[in-house]
Amino acid sequence: MKNVRLLFLGDVVGPSGSEYVCTNLGKIIDEERIDFTIINSENSAKGNGIDKESSIEMLKKGADVITTGNHAFKQYSSFELYENNSRILRPANFPTELSGNGYGIFEGNGFSVLVINLLGTVNMEPLSCPFRTAEKILKNNDGKYDISVIDMHAEATSEKYAIASYFDGKVGAVIGTHTHVQTADEHILPKGTAFITDAGMCGPKESALGVKPECIIKKLMNHTPVKFELSDNPCEIHGVIVEFDMTKKLPVSIERYKL
Ligand SMILES: [Fe+2]
Numbered sequence: 001m002k003n004v005r006l007l008f009l010g011d012v013v014g015p016s017g018s019e020y021v022c023t024n025l026g027k028i029i030d031e032e033r034i035d036f037t038i039i040n041s042e043n044s045a046k047g048n049g050i051d052k053e054s055s056i057e058m059l060k061k062g063a064d065v066i067t068t069g070n071h072a073f074k075q076y077s078s079f080e081l082y083e084n085n086s087r088i089l090r091p092a093n094f095p096t097e098l099s100g101n102g103y104g105i106f107e108g109n110g111f112s113v114l115v116i117n118l119l120g121t122v123n124m125e126p127l128s129c130p131f132r133t134a135e136k137i138l139k140n141n142d143g144k145y146d147i148s149v150i151d152m153h154a155e156a157t158s159e160k161y162a163i164a165s166y167f168d169g170k171v172g173a174v175i176g177t178h179t180h181v182q183t184a185d186e187h188i189l190p191k192g193t194a195f196i197t198d199a200g201m202c203g204p205k206e207s208a209l210g211v212k213p214e215c216i217i218k219k220l221m222n223h224t225p226v227k228f229e230l231s232d233n234p235c236e237i238h239g240v241i242v243e244f245d246m247t248k249k250l251p252v253s254i255e256r257y258k259l
Helices: 014-031 052-060 077-084 130-140 157-166 213-222
Strands: 004-009 036-040 065-067 103-107 112-119 147-153 173-177 194-196 201-204 238-245 250-258
Touching: 004 014, 004 147, 004 173, 014 036, 014 052, 014 201, 036 147, 052 065, 052 077, 065 112, 112 130, 130 147, 130 157, 147 157, 157 173, 173 238, 194 250, 201 238
Parallel strands: 004 036, 036 065, 112 147, 147 173, 173 194
Antiparallel strands: 004 238, 103 112, 238 250
């Protein structure tokens, strides 16, 4: 079987980021010969959280799976969105009683992908241990999929690397999200797992994580609550492409992507 090329796009921010992704996704999939696409869409709504309409639109435009993070339940509509769309995930280490799934096995064209969405616990919500959560999922689904990917949505770079190192050789790729800044450390770990600390952001350029810099400056200088406004600047798309050798079911390369 031919190699599988997997595209992962970093956090989509706001209506403009969502629109830019929807407009360009088909072209990226064609030009980069992509077989499977995962997009972290947890900031696609105005004011954080996942936006229902644009996330469903991303699936229609070619995304296979949508992941989220710490803002997964910020929008009331997200509860129903996870309930009715098995291809839209919320982190697996949220309480199990909450709606939706934290992982799934998804069919590509002749192959299957286990996607696990995790949330870090360093400087974030005190959720269940992401290490043990993923370990249990991998054990319960052993032999049921061809390749596996973890979206590790976390603040601390150390925690993202720790997850990647712990699962080195046990999952195909660990892709970090949340900080909205693409890191330059993409590589294959010693036992074969592809890793990057952060895939970056799909959202406005010259912004503070997508927000107008003046809002953040005011907040940092005055230490008072400030209404965040999304930047009007043109958008960029950031992500990575991981290529898998399907005879070995292991990654052979991980490259940063930017548009
Ligand atoms: Fe986040």
